[in-house]
Amino acid sequence: MGVAKTVYQRMIDEASKVIIGKKEELKIILATLIAKGHVLLEGVPGVAKTTMAKAIASSADLEFKRIQFTPDLLPSDITGTFVFEEGKFKFRKGPIFANIILVDEINRASPKTQAALLEAMQERQVTVWGTTYKLPEPFLVIATMNPVELEGVYPLSEAQIDRFMSKVYIDYPNRDETVEILERLKKIEEWPIKPVASKEDILRAQEEIWKIYVDRNIKYYIADIVDATRRYSEVRLGASPRGAIALMQLSRALALIEGRTNVEPDDVKRVAKAALSHRIILKPEAKMEGFTPERIIENVLERVPPP
Numbered sequence: 001m002g003v004a005k006t007v008y009q010r011m012i013d014e015a016s017k018v019i020i021g022k023k024e025e026l027k028i029i030l031a032t033l034i035a036k037g038h039v040l041l042e043g044v045p046g047v048a049k050t051t052m053a054k055a056i057a058s059s060a061d062l063e064f065k066r067i068q069f070t071p072d073l074l075p076s077d078i079t080g081t082f083v084f085e086e087g088k089f090k091f092r093k094g095p096i097f098a099n100i101i102l103v104d105e106i107n108r109a110s111p112k113t114q115a116a117l118l119e120a121m122q123e124r125q126v127t128v129w130g131t132t133y134k135l136p137e138p139f140l141v142i143a144t145m146n147p148v149e150l151e152g153v154y155p156l157s158e159a160q161i162d163r164f165m166s167k168v169y170i171d172y173p174n175r176d177e178t179v180e181i182l183e184r185l186k187k188i189e190e191w192p193i194k195p196v197a198s199k200e201d202i203l204r205a206q207e208e209i210w211k212i213y214v215d216r217n218i219k220y221y222i223a224d225i226v227d228a229t230r231r232y233s234e235v236r237l238g239a240s241p242r243g244a245i246a247l248m249q250l251s252r253a254l255a256l257i258e259g260r261t262n263v264e265p266d267d268v269k270r271v272a273k274a275a276l277s278h279r280i281i282l283k284p285e286a287k288m289e290g291f292t293p294e295r296i297i298e299n300v301l302e303r304v305p306p307p
Contacts, residue, residue, distance in 0.1 A: 005259030008034075008205070010196040015055035018188045019048055021177040028168050028274045029056055029142070031253035033100075034205045037165025037246065038121050038141040040106075040278060045146060047170045053102040053142040060202055061195030062099035062138070069109035075116035079126040080133075091128065096120050099138055099199070106143040107153040114160055117141065121163045138202045158237070158281065165246045166271070167278035169294075205256060212252040213262040217307035222247050222268060228300040229276060234286035235296060239279045246275040265306035273297050 012026050019026060029052065032039045041049045050066070057064035067078060080094030095101065096117075106114065120126050124135045143164070145156075161167075173181065181188070222244050230238030250271040251263045273294055280293035 005257065007197050007201050008257045011056070011059040014059040014193050014196050015052070017192050018055050019052055020180050020184070021173055022048070022052065022170065024270075025168050025170060026052065026056070027254065027257060028166055028250070028271065029053075031250050031257060031271070032166045032274075033138060033140045033202065034209055034253040034256060035165060035246075035249040036138070036206055037249070038143070038163060040161070040164040040167040041142060041144045041170055042167060043144075043146075043170030044172075047172060049144040049170050050102060050104060052170070053100065053144075055193055056142075057100040058191075058193040059195065060197045060199070062199060062202070063136070064100045064102070065095040065098040066102040066104060067095050068104045069106050069113070071108060071110060073109045073113050075113055076128075078113065078116045079120070079128055082129055091131070091133070093133070094126075096126060097133075097135060099136055099140065101139075101141045103141060103143040105146060107145050107156055109154065111154055111157070114154065114156065117143075118160060118163060138199065138206065161278050162240070162242060164278060166250060166274040168274055205253075209249070209252050209256055211261070212255050214248060214252065215262065215307070218251075218263050218265065218268065219248065221265060221304070221307050222251075224304045225268070225272065225300055226276070228304055229280055229296060232296055232299075234282055234289075234291045235280060236283045237279075237281035239276045243276050243279045247271065250275050269301055269306075272301060 008030060011030060012023060015026055016023060029039050033056070041052065043049055054064060076094065078094050078096050080092050080097070082089040083092050103117065120135060121141055124137070124139050125132050126135065127133075226239045226241075226244045226247065229235065247268060248263070251267040254267045254271060255261070255263050276297055277293040280296055282291055282293065
């Protein structure tokens with residue numbers, strides 16, 4: 001586990017050359033990759049969501065592709081399609097065939113195009129004209145979403161949001177971090193990131209995650225947290241069993257990144273918002289009263305005693 005910790009710390013340090021002050025967020029994204037999940041990045045424009053995705057890919061020598069979602073984007077623009085060449089139809093792969101896919105502004109595309117991601121994210125394959133093609137491993141979708149724009153966007157369905165193992169909110173940098181960005185601007189634009197981990201390192205980590213021990217009492221703790229999200233009068237829909245799985249696997253991945261062999265209650269607390277916030281659907285009146293899924297999770301963590 002010590003070797004793994006060194007590799008993943010190098011990745012975080014390398015990405016931090018261009019990402020200022022977001023090490024915990026970088027850890028959650030890396031943990032999602034190790035746990036074979038997908039991540040939804042939410043934040044206003046200009047807070048380095050795209051840069052963060054590219055930095056993770058560059059630090060691990062993984063193939064990276066970016067898809068800009070727009071209202072006129074078609075499913076075949078993502079998955080690929082057959083083209084007629086040399087007297088026969090040949091499949092031309094779309095940009096989904098890469099290790100890390102950045103889906104920029106996912107809520108700008110139509111629901112039909114958004115749905116083209118569902119099979120890829122869940123089954124790690126795409127089907128075109130009745131033929132199924134496996135996607136490369138490792139495979140991670142990082143989707144970005146602007147929470148403040150309401151015009152010209154298509155809200156993600158609950159089913160699609162649930163496909164994301166984690167949701168990470170990227171906030172504004174503080175005053176000192178903003179100054180550091182300004183001072184480092186030339187270096188950031190030169191893109192100093194070099195690969196410090198191989199594709200094999202990531203694949204090995206995805207197997208090693210199962211060696212991280214999760215005590216039965218920790219599993220009960222996770223189950224109690226998930227159950228508690230369903231018992232608030234302000235909540236229309238609480239976290240599902242898939243949310244419990246995400247909570248456990250992200251906790252495992254975080255322990256692996258930090259060089260530990262078992263999950264601790266603090267691991268669960270640290271990833272709770274990322275694993276559950278997008279799975280909690282509030283009642284309309286609760287939103288008007290200022291409730292948020294994050295606030296519900298904070299209350300749950302205060303109420304549910306750790307083992």
